Amino acid sequence: MRRREKWQLGLVYLGLIVAVIFFVGPLVYLFITSLKPAVEVFDFSLPSSPSLRNYRAIVNEYPVLVYLCNSSIVSLTTCVLGVGLGALASYAFTRYRFRFSHTMHYSALVLRMLPGMALLIPFYLLFSKYGLVDTKFGLILSNTAFNLPFVMWTLHGFFREIPIELEEAAKIDGCSRLGVLKHIIWPLAIPGIAVTTIFVFINSWNEFDFAVVLASTDVAKTMPVALAGMMPEYGINWDHLSAAGMLYIVPTLILTFIVQRHLVQGLTAGAVKG
Amino acid sequence: MQKLITVEKRRSNTKPQVSDGTFGFLMSLPTFVFMTAVLVYPLGYAFVKSFHDFNLLMPHRSGFIGLGNYITALTSREFRFAVKNTVFFTLVSVGIEFVLGLCIALMLARIKKFRGLFRTLLVTPIMMAPIVAGFMWRFLLSDQFGLVNHLLMSLRLINQPLRWLTSRQLAMWSVIIADVWKTTPFMMLMLLTGLLSLPEEIMQAADIDGASGWQKFRYIKLPLLKPVIQVALLVRLMDAFRIFGMVFVMTYGGPANHTDTLSFFIYRKGFIEFEVGYAAAAAFVMIGLMALGGLLLLYLMNRGARDEA
Known part of the structure; x- marks a missing residue:
C-alpha cells in the first residue's frame, strides 16, 4: 500500500x-x-x-527602441485613463444605486465580449475621418475603451470587499462622500488598483488586433505589430527575431510574476457572478 | 489652503447638496460618455454600414443595399468555410486545454512539496502575447529546421519532416498547438484554485467510506467543481472564437484558407480587399453566432444543473 x-x-x-x-x-x-x-x-x-x-544588432539596425517606446507610451497612458475613469465608475456601481446603474454595469460586460474585429472596422473609418489613424492617441482611445469594462468589473470585486460599515462610521463622524473616498476607500483600494493597473498594462502591451490596422507607421507602431512585420519572409532571421521577441516579453514575464496571486481574478473579471 | 479647509468643514456638517444617486451617476458619467463615444457609437456606425455597399477604394460605388451583404456572407462558401474553421479550432483547442489543464491541476493538488514552484513555472505562458506564442511556435514547427520535427525524427516517429505550417491537414493543428501552449495554464490555474478550495471533510468522509480515487473524482470533485468549470469554459470559448493574432503570424490564414478564422476573414475583407460594408456584415453575423453559442452553452449547463437537482 x-x-x-x-x-x-x-x-x-x-x-x-x-x-x-x-x-x-x-x-x-x-x-x-x-x-x-x-x-x-x-x-x-x-x-x-x-x-x-543579436540584442545589439536588433537595437542598432532596427528602430526597435522606437517601437518599445511607442508600446510603453500607449500602455501607460491607457493605464492612467482606463483605471482612472474605470475606478470612479466601478465604485459608483458598487456603492450607489441610480437609474440605469444596473443596465450600464451589465452592458459593459456585453461590450467586453464583443469580437475586436467588429469594433476595428468602425474605428478605422471614424479614426480616418478625424485624423487619428497612425497616431498613438488613436491607439490609446481604442485600448482604453476596450479595457474600461475590464477595469470596472475587476475593481468591483475589490470594492465589494471593503466593509460598508467603515464608510458609514466615517460619515457619522462627519466625513463627506468625497472625504470617505479619499480617507477610507483610496488607502484600502490601493492593492486592488495596483493589480488592475498591471493587468491593463499587460492587456495593452499585448494588444495586436487593433494596432495592426490602426498603427502601421513608425509614429505609432507598437512592438507586436513590428514583430509581426519582421517575419522571416521579409529577410529578417530568427537570430534577430528571437532577440526582439525576448526584449518584448521580459516586462510581461516580470509583471506576471508580481500578480500571480491575482491571476484568477484578473482573467475572469465579471465572469464570476458577483 | 485655509479657505479650502473651511469649505470642506462646512459641507461635512450640513446635508449633502446632491442625493446619493446623483453622486453615483456623476462619478460614472465620464466612463459612460467615453464608452458611448468610443464603443457604442462606432458599433452603431458599423451596423449602419453593414447595410451599405461600401468599398474604401471605390467611393462612388456606395449605397443602401438592405440585407445584401448579409445574404452574400451567408451564401458564400468562403464565409462558411471560415465559420467551420473557427468552430473546429474553438472546440478542439478548448477541449484539449480543458483535459490537459484538469490533469495538471489534479497532479498539482496531489503533491505537497514544490507545489508553489511548479505552479509558478507552469503559469509562465499565461499572460504572453498571442503574437509571441505564434511566432515562437512558428519557429519551433518550421519544416526543414524546426525543433519539433528534429525531435520527432530523432525519436524515429517520422521519417521525413512534417510540413506543419504549410500543409492543409496540419496548419490548423499547428495553430491549435500554439493556443494549447498559451492557454492551458489558465485552465489549470482555474481548476487548481477550485480543487484546493474543496472542503477537506468531504474528502475524508469519502476515504472512510472506502471510495476509490476514480469514484472520488467522478462523484465528488467533478460535481463540486462545476461552477468553476463553467466559468473557465465560457471565458475560453468566447476568447478562442475570436482568435486572430496567432493566425496572423503563423499561417496568415493559409494554406488555401485552411486556417481562415472568422476574425481573419473580416480582417481580410475589410483591410485587404477594402470591402468594408461586407466585412461589417460578417462581423455582425459573427456576433450573432457568439450570442447563439453563449446561450446554447448556458442552456446546456442549466439543464445539467436541473438534472442533478
Whole structure:
C-alpha cells in the first residue's frame, strides 16, 4: 500500500516535470536562440559562444527602441485613463444605486465580449475621418475603451470587499462622500488598483488586433505589430527575431510574476457572478 | 489652503447638496460618455454600414443595399468555410486545454512539496502575447529546421519532416498547438484554485467510506467543481472564437484558407480587399453566432444543473 502510493507520487512528479518542459521549454529555447549567431540557429545545441550580439544588432539596425517606446507610451497612458475613469465608475456601481446603474454595469460586460474585429472596422473609418489613424492617441482611445469594462468589473470585486460599515462610521463622524473616498476607500483600494493597473498594462502591451490596422507607421507602431512585420519572409532571421521577441516579453514575464496571486481574478473579471 | 479647509468643514456638517444617486451617476458619467463615444457609437456606425455597399477604394460605388451583404456572407462558401474553421479550432483547442489543464491541476493538488514552484513555472505562458506564442511556435514547427520535427525524427516517429505550417491537414493543428501552449495554464490555474478550495471533510468522509480515487473524482470533485468549470469554459470559448493574432503570424490564414478564422476573414475583407460594408456584415453575423453559442452553452449547463437537482 505505502509502496504503491510512493510509486504514484513519483509518477505525478514525473508528469509535472514533463508539463514544465512543455510550457517553459519553448521560451528557454527561444532565449538560447537569441544568444546564438545566425549560422547556429538551426543547430540543436547550446551556442558555441553565447553573446548579446543579436540584442545589439536588433537595437542598432532596427528602430526597435522606437517601437518599445511607442508600446510603453500607449500602455501607460491607457493605464492612467482606463483605471482612472474605470475606478470612479466601478465604485459608483458598487456603492450607489441610480437609474440605469444596473443596465450600464451589465452592458459593459456585453461590450467586453464583443469580437475586436467588429469594433476595428468602425474605428478605422471614424479614426480616418478625424485624423487619428497612425497616431498613438488613436491607439490609446481604442485600448482604453476596450479595457474600461475590464477595469470596472475587476475593481468591483475589490470594492465589494471593503466593509460598508467603515464608510458609514466615517460619515457619522462627519466625513463627506468625497472625504470617505479619499480617507477610507483610496488607502484600502490601493492593492486592488495596483493589480488592475498591471493587468491593463499587460492587456495593452499585448494588444495586436487593433494596432495592426490602426498603427502601421513608425509614429505609432507598437512592438507586436513590428514583430509581426519582421517575419522571416521579409529577410529578417530568427537570430534577430528571437532577440526582439525576448526584449518584448521580459516586462510581461516580470509583471506576471508580481500578480500571480491575482491571476484568477484578473482573467475572469465579471465572469464570476458577483 | 485655509479657505479650502473651511469649505470642506462646512459641507461635512450640513446635508449633502446632491442625493446619493446623483453622486453615483456623476462619478460614472465620464466612463459612460467615453464608452458611448468610443464603443457604442462606432458599433452603431458599423451596423449602419453593414447595410451599405461600401468599398474604401471605390467611393462612388456606395449605397443602401438592405440585407445584401448579409445574404452574400451567408451564401458564400468562403464565409462558411471560415465559420467551420473557427468552430473546429474553438472546440478542439478548448477541449484539449480543458483535459490537459484538469490533469495538471489534479497532479498539482496531489503533491505537497514544490507545489508553489511548479505552479509558478507552469503559469509562465499565461499572460504572453498571442503574437509571441505564434511566432515562437512558428519557429519551433518550421519544416526543414524546426525543433519539433528534429525531435520527432530523432525519436524515429517520422521519417521525413512534417510540413506543419504549410500543409492543409496540419496548419490548423499547428495553430491549435500554439493556443494549447498559451492557454492551458489558465485552465489549470482555474481548476487548481477550485480543487484546493474543496472542503477537506468531504474528502475524508469519502476515504472512510472506502471510495476509490476514480469514484472520488467522478462523484465528488467533478460535481463540486462545476461552477468553476463553467466559468473557465465560457471565458475560453468566447476568447478562442475570436482568435486572430496567432493566425496572423503563423499561417496568415493559409494554406488555401485552411486556417481562415472568422476574425481573419473580416480582417481580410475589410483591410485587404477594402470591402468594408461586407466585412461589417460578417462581423455582425459573427456576433450573432457568439450570442447563439453563449446561450446554447448556458442552456446546456442549466439543464445539467436541473438534472442533478
